[in-house]
Amino acid sequence: xxxxxxxxxxxxxxxxxxxxxYEESIANEVETLxxxxxxxxxxxxxxxxxxxxxxxxxxxxPRLMMVxxxxxxxxxxxxxxxxxxxxxxxxxxxxRILPGQLVQVHGKRTLPAVIVQPPHFLLPPEAQxxxxxxxxxxxxxxxxxxxxxxxVQIGDPVSFGRNYIELGSDLACSPSMDNRASLCALTxxxxxxKGRRHAWDIWAVSSTQEEETLGGAATSAxxxxxxxALVIDVTxxxxxxxxxxxxxxLGKGITLGWGPTVHPRLYxxxxxxxxxxxxxxxxxxxPRYSGTDADRxxxxxxxxxxxxxxxxxxxxxxxxxxxxxxDIQRAARLLAEFAVGLEIDFMDKMKWDETPKT
Amino acid sequence: MGRDTENLTQPAITGExxxxxxxxxxxxxxxxxxxQVRRLVMDxxxxxVKEMRIDALGNLLxxxxxDSQKPLEVMLAAHMDxxxxxxxxxxxxxxxxYRFELVGxxxxxxxxxxxxxxxPNHQKGVIGCKAIHLTTAEERRNAFTVEGLRVDxxxxxxxxxxxxxxxxxxxxxxxxxxxxxLDDRVGVATLxxxxxxxxxxxxxxVAFTVQEEVGLRGAKVAAHALNPDLAIVVDCTFAYDLxxxxxxxxYAPENERYNTxxxxxxxxxxADRATISDxxxxxxxxxxxxxxxxxxxxxxxxxxxxDAGAIxxxxxxxxxxxxxxxxxxxxxxASIVRISDWENTLRLIYHALQTLTVDILKSDR
Numbered sequence: 001x002x003x004x005x006x007x008x009x010x011x012x013x014x015x016x017x018x019x020x021x022y023e024e025s026i027a028n029e030v031e032t033l034x035x036x037x038x039x040x041x042x043x044x045x046x047x048x049x050x051x052x053x054x055x056x057x058x059x060x061x062p063r064l065m066m067v068x069x070x071x072x073x074x075x076x077x078x079x080x081x082x083x084x085x086x087x088x089x090x091x092x093x094x095x096r097i098l099p100g101q102l103v104q105v106h107g108k109r110t111l112p113a114v115i116v117q118p119p120h121f122l123l124p125p126e127a128q129x130x131x132x133x134x135x136x137x138x139x140x141x142x143x144x145x146x147x148x149x150x151x152v153q154i155g156d157p158v159s160f161g162r163n164y165i166e167l168g169s170d171l172a173c174s175p176s177m178d179n180r181a182s183l184c185a186l187t188x189x190x191x192x193x194k195g196r197r198h199a200w201d202i203w204a205v206s207s208t209q210e211e212e213t214l215g216g217a218a219t220s221a222x223x224x225x226x227x228x229a230l231v232i233d234v235t236x237x238x239x240x241x242x243x244x245x246x247x248x249x250l251g252k253g254i255t256l257g258w259g260p261t262v263h264p265r266l267y268x269x270x271x272x273x274x275x276x277x278x279x280x281x282x283x284x285x286x287p288r289y290s291g292t293d294a295d296r297x298x299x300x301x302x303x304x305x306x307x308x309x310x311x312x313x314x315x316x317x318x319x320x321x322x323x324x325x326x327d328i329q330r331a332a333r334l335l336a337e338f339a340v341g342l343e344i345d346f347m348d349k350m351k352w353d354e355t356p357k358t
Numbered sequence: 359m360g361r362d363t364e365n366l367t368q369p370a371i372t373g374e375x376x377x378x379x380x381x382x383x384x385x386x387x388x389x390x391x392x393x394q395v396r397r398l399v400m401d402x403x404x405x406x407v408k409e410m411r412i413d414a415l416g417n418l419l420x421x422x423x424x425d426s427q428k429p430l431e432v433m434l435a436a437h438m439d440x441x442x443x444x445x446x447x448x449x450x451x452x453x454x455x456y457r458f459e460l461v462g463x464x465x466x467x468x469x470x471x472x473x474x475x476x477x478p479n480h481q482k483g484v485i486g487c488k489a490i491h492l493t494t495a496e497e498r499r500n501a502f503t504v505e506g507l508r509v510d511x512x513x514x515x516x517x518x519x520x521x522x523x524x525x526x527x528x529x530x531x532x533x534x535x536x537x538x539x540l541d542d543r544v545g546v547a548t549l550x551x552x553x554x555x556x557x558x559x560x561x562x563x564v565a566f567t568v569q570e571e572v573g574l575r576g577a578k579v580a581a582h583a584l585n586p587d588l589a590i591v592v593d594c595t596f597a598y599d600l601x602x603x604x605x606x607x608x609y610a611p612e613n614e615r616y617n618t619x620x621x622x623x624x625x626x627x628x629a630d631r632a633t634i635s636d637x638x639x640x641x642x643x644x645x646x647x648x649x650x651x652x653x654x655x656x657x658x659x660x661x662x663x664x665d666a667g668a669i670x671x672x673x674x675x676x677x678x679x680x681x682x683x684x685x686x687x688x689x690x691x692a693s694i695v696r697i698s699d700w701e702n703t704l705r706l707i708y709h710a711l712q713t714l715t716v717d718i719l720k721s722d723r
Contacts, residue, residue, distance in 0.1 A: 081601040082600075082601040084600060084601055092490050092491070093490065094487065094489075094490040094493060094498055095498065096467070096470055096487070096498060096501065096502055097470045097471030097487060098471075099467055099468045099690070100468040100469075100472060100524075100687070100690045100691035100692060101471065101472075101691075102526065102536075102691075102692060111531070112529055112531055112536065113531070114536060114687065114691075114692040114694070116600075116686070116687050116690075117465075117467060117468065118600045118603070119596075119598045119600070121598075121615050122598070122600055122601075122602060122603065122613065123603070124603060129501075130499050130500055130501050131467065131498060131499060131500060131501045131502075132467065136603055138600060138601070140686065140687075140694060141531060141532075142531030142532060142533075142534030142535075142536055142694045142696075143531065143532045143533070143534070144532075144533070144621070147532065163473060165473060165482050165484075166482075167454075167482060167483065167484075167510075167511065167512025167513065167514055168454065168511070168512045168513030168514045169513070170513070171512040171513060173473070173482075173484055173512065236489055236491065236492060239455075239486060239488075239510065240449070240455055240486060240487075240488075240507070240508035240510065241487060241488040241506060241507075241508075242488050242489070242492055243492065246492060247492075250453075291491070314486060314510075315471070315484070315486035315487060315488075315489065316489035316490070316491060317489055317490050317491070318470070318471040318486060318487060318489075319471055320471055320472070320473060320484035320485075320486050322484070322486070322510070322512060
């Protein structure tokens with residue numbers, strides 16, 4: 001698979017803003033891309049996109065759910081004065097990246113704007129030194145006050161300006177690579193599965209509102225009731241200023257999550273599969289939470305054995321998130337090979353050491 | 359004489375001027391490396407000037423065909439350079455991560471999380487920062503410093519010593535423009551436009567200057583070389599016309615320190631940190647604006663300087679004034695100017711040059 005194919009797909013997926021809760025644009029893009037790759041496509045009641053591929057085995061077939069969240073962090077208009085907009089955040093954003101940030105205000109029409117830090121004399125004394133909190137920043141649309149009042153209202157979503165950049169031969173940079181990089185891997189996996197036999201039913205899920213409630217994956221899982229769930233998300237890549245013991249190098253492979261969120265048997269199986277396929281990976285310790293959809297997903301209904309696979313990403317939750325195309329390709333391949341390798345009696349392997357023999 | 363401008367009554371900002379400004383703003387010309395803008399300007403002014411030359415520092419100097427009947431030599435100046443950074447050390451060659459230092463006055467609090475371009479081929483990169491998940495609330499109260507940030511070219515090649523700046527593309531926002539380097543590409547574009555016209559009493563000499571942002575260096579030698587009777591500097595000046603944080607807040611019931619305001623017309627300088635404008639020129643510009651009904655405002659006296667600071671002190675003194683287009687958020691990734699202010703600035707200078715006579719220097723200062 002050529003990486004320029006991956007870059008084209010990734011750019012398509014990174015382009016729609018799709019802020020948490022306002023995800024029509026990205027959901028439509030996913031639906032368009034998945035339509036030819038699945039047997040059925042539908043929307044969950046909260047807005048997740050569900051793609052279904054029927055397995056080759058005789059029914060009743062076990063079900064595999066693979067999920068990547070579609071929503072993105074961003075901002076929202078919370079106030080207005082003299083034509084300038086006050087903002088609040090959707091998802092976690094370090095306010096120190098905001099001054100000078102190009103954004104789009106999704107009002108009656110989409111307005112380009114810039115987030116600005118007021119001059120020194122327009123800040124209260126406590127904000128003049130150090131970083132300026134979001135509560136003192138403004139967004140400027142360049143329009144006159146009466147135009148702004150006509151076109152914008154409180155509650156309008158504000159997204160980072162779309163700007164997809166290829167860096168060197170393997171890296172790509174854009175807002176919302178978290179988690180469109182994983183959606184890209186999931187889409188590549190579906191492309192691969194299209195030509196191959198898989199015994200299990202496969203549900204691909206583009207989940208909603210991960211950045212706020214983890215609600216899209218959990219409600220979709222309740223609907224699907226999968227036997228196994230795989231969550232694909234991004235993890236911190238090494239980079240300037242980032243601690244090396246909490247990050248993973250870009251372009252050097254994926255991570256396999258390990259901790260209470262992940263079913264230990266599933267981890268072992270993934271580890272062996274990655275080794276067999278010679279896909280480079282690192283174990284990512286997740287001692288309490290995974291920080292992904294998996295945290296809520298594993299406790300749906302009577303509980304779902306869950307695995308977390310992550311793609312390293314540098315500068316997370318900034319508009320210059322960087323990922324490696326090779327890592328996306330690796331994640332896609334691992335997912336696809338796992339899916340086609342699932343025997344009809346695979347769940348027999350998912351027993352605990354102490355499970356009573358029958 | 360003989361140029362195809364006879365049928366134009368006065369200059370205007372149309373699609374043509376906006377397209378030129380877009381090219382000028384998207385070009386990269388950090389102080390010390392003004393090549394890209396200089397090249398663009400030379401292509402543009404060629405049909406309208408008799409001669410042009412590049413001096414020892416890199417200033418582009420040009421003059422209209424000299425008419426010995428015209429008694430006044432007037433210098434127009436606008437600076438080609440912009441603020442930015444230089445790569446100063448390699449942090450990680452394989453990853454393409456570099457230390458950098460700032461060129462010109464940039465508040466480091468605007469740097470993080472921005473795309474940048476580096477080098478003559480506009481190599482793409484970013485200034486990133488640690489993910490919020492890996493920071494503490496305490497850490498986030500402190501501002502980023504240049505020492506703590508890096509330019510990340512994602513493995514792409516660049517060399518220590520290369521210049522770079524923000525990769526903000528020019529965009530029209532209704533009646534406004536959002537771009538990097540509007541300070542002072544809007545002045546450069548204004549000079550190019552003014553060169554297309556004849557002025558009855560004035561031989562025009564123009565200086566597209568270098569290194570303004572690092573201490574008005576180009577203008578100093580340009581003014582010495584041109585030795586004009588008087589000088590008009592066209593720049594882009596800060597508009598701090600933002601709202602107060604709260605009504606009746608800390609200092610005043612309204613923002614009284616706006617410097618200039620968008621939509622209020624051409625900004626006439628009375629005094630800044632480096633220059634007291636020649637009052638005869640101030641009077642002439644005000645009179646012109648009143649007579650022609652051109653909106654204008656006085657730039658509030660205070661900090662900041664233009665090339666006039668260097669020019670007016672050359673030789674035995676050169677009467678000077680600065681006229682600016684007001685711009686918000688200068689020296690940041692994205693500034694905003696209003697197109698009507700630009701047009702009014704262009705027209706004010708045009709009409710002032712039309713009516714300028716040798717008498718202006720005969721009265722006492």
